[in-house]
Amino acid sequence: MQVHYEFADRQALKARLESTGDTHELDVPRASPLPHDGDWVAAHFCAGAVRFTVAARACVNAQAAHLIFEDRDWERLHALLNLPSFEPANSPQQPKVLLVDYDTDTCQVVSALLDQAGYHTAVAHSPETAFELLQRDDWQLLIVDCQIAGKGSPGFCRRIRSDGRSGRVPILFMSVRDEQEVARDTRAAGADDFIMKPFRAPELVARAQSLLSVPCGIWR
Numbered sequence: 001m002q003v004h005y006e007f008a009d010r011q012a013l014k015a016r017l018e019s020t021g022d023t024h025e026l027d028v029p030r031a032s033p034l035p036h037d038g039d040w041v042a043a044h045f046c047a048g049a050v051r052f053t054v055a056a057r058a059c060v061n062a063q064a065a066h067l068i069f070e071d072r073d074w075e076r077l078h079a080l081l082n083l084p085s086f087e088p089a090n091s092p093q094q095p096k097v098l099l100v101d102y103d104t105d106t107c108q109v110v111s112a113l114l115d116q117a118g119y120h121t122a123v124a125h126s127p128e129t130a131f132e133l134l135q136r137d138d139w140q141l142l143i144v145d146c147q148i149a150g151k152g153s154p155g156f157c158r159r160i161r162s163d164g165r166s167g168r169v170p171i172l173f174m175s176v177r178d179e180q181e182v183a184r185d186t187r188a189a190g191a192d193d194f195i196m197k198p199f200r201a202p203e204l205v206a207r208a209q210s211l212l213s214v215p216c217g218i219w220r
Helices: 010-018 071-082 104-116 127-136 156-161 179-189 201-212
Strands: 002-007 025-027 040-047 050-060 065-068 096-100 120-124 141-145 171-175 193-196
Touching: 002 010, 002 050, 010 040, 010 071, 040 201, 050 071, 050 201, 096 104, 096 127, 104 120, 104 141, 104 201, 120 127, 127 156, 141 156, 141 201, 156 179, 171 179, 171 201, 179 193, 193 201
Parallel strands: 002 040, 096 120, 096 141, 141 171, 171 193
Antiparallel strands: 025 065, 040 050, 050 065
């Protein structure tokens, strides 16, 4: 699900964010469909010529409906506003996503979720298979299990980032480990974002849309 925010320009959006103080919350616009309480959504921002998407979680009750942004997503919002300039990303109608995970069951579930959301998904069960697929085609997003990127293959992300063809493809980590540890690993490995297992389908889609909505490599 998407919630749409429209602003005249980046300054108008920046003023709106500053007016929220430290809450990291924005009211759901009246024109947008109302999400269910607790749902993950893709918050789509249009500020003049700039367009991008950030993941958020809905809080809905009898009095109000608003979106709550995690610290990292709120920081992304501000980071995009403070960039001197950038062109919105033009992703294909059916973005190509490469899923890299040892676990067959996880791959089946995640592939089904992404296919249902309109993505074209391929699976690699090893780093070497992933590198082969990266050289054969153009991919818009990599979703990688931390075990492959970390203990299973320490140089996985480093090798991707050093490659002229695939080095700027956004990478989303998946992990069952401690969230703070995964956040550190994400930054150290040169990945762009992470999601904790088990996760809900809406959060996976929202985080994928967020990475696909901005130019490749913008977070590094």
